[in-house]
Amino acid sequence: MKSTASTSEKILDVAQSLIVAGGYNGFSYADISAAIGIRKASIHHHFPAKAELVAVLVDRYRRQAEAGLNALHEQVASPAEQLQSYLNYWQTCIRDASQPFCVCAMLAGEMQMLPDEVASRVRSHFHSLAAWLTSVLRAGAEQGLFRLNRQPEDEAQMLLASVHGAMLSARALGDPELFSTIVTTQLAKLTK
Structure with a gap:
């Protein structure tokens, strides 16, 4: 945590x-x-309710994810390399525990209990991520880089489920390398 970060960012x-x-x-x-070493009243000053805090957090997380995916699209021309870079990002985060799990995936596991303003943002994150994966898979198929057995939207949902399921399996079994094993197998199915 940076010492120059604002109190709300630290929260x-x-x-x-x-x-x-x-x-x-x-x-x-x-x-x-x-x-953080601040009073609860100070937290309430920045975020009056827990639902508001988590909604702002999910919005921030979505902006960061979208900026990362946009940068990846701009910096890497090949859809196959874009997809590999996305998977490598999570593999590295899980291996070094810098971001061992997607916050939206964790929240998705609690959808039935989340306040509406949080749940709708989590859904939006997954819609956005699925749309990005769909565009990468479609472009890769058009360029002959991927062989899709289903529509790009369906393949994207399967890949999305595989990535987040791999996070869960790696976490449950305490084996960060399991993530790589699972997603590498899924990627091989697309590129054979």
Whole structure:
């Protein structure tokens, strides 16, 4: 955590770590207070309600993810390399525990219990990510880089489920390399 980060950014950073560790209901403002060393009243000043805090956090996470995917699209011409870079990003994050789990995937596991303003943002994240994967798969198929057995939208949903399922399996079994094993197998099916 940077010392120059604003208090609200520090709150969001800690909340994100806590959600990744234990989900929406796995943390309280007291946990954030203890981690940052500020009073709960200060947290309420920035984010009056937990739902508002998590909604802002998901918005920030979505902006960061979309900026990363846009940069990837601009910097890497090949759809196959774009997809590999996306998978490598998560593989590295999981291996070095810098971001061991997608915060939106963690929240998605609790969809039935999330406030509407959080749940709608989580859904939007997955729609956006699926649209990006669809465009990469479609472009790759048109260039002869991918062999799709289904429509690009369906293949994108299968890949999305594989990536997030691989995160879950790697976490459940305490084996970061399992992520690579699973997604490499899925990628091989597209490129054979």
